[in-house]
Amino acid sequence: MTTMVLTSTDEKCIYCDGDGYVQLLLGGSETCSCCQGTGRQTNEAK
Numbered sequence: 225m226t227t228m229v230l231t232s233t234d235e236k237c238i239y240c241d242g243d244g245y246v247q248l249l250l251g252g253s254e255t256c257s258c259c260q261g262t263g264r265q266t267n268e269a270k
Contacts (some may be wrong), residue, residue: 235263 236242240256244263247253255261 235265237263 237244237256237259239258240246241261242263244256244259244261245253246256256263259266
């Protein structure tokens with residue numbers, strides 16, 4: 225079995241795609257918990 229590791233070539237947050245916020249299913253939005261709203265990938269997420 226092989227394991228694939230997904231990496232991003234730029235520094236955008238991979239969770240919110242650099243927006244800094246995440247759209248909620250029931251409406252509204254909240255600050256991305258992965259990047260704390262910066263839109264940038266943190267060292268822990270790399």
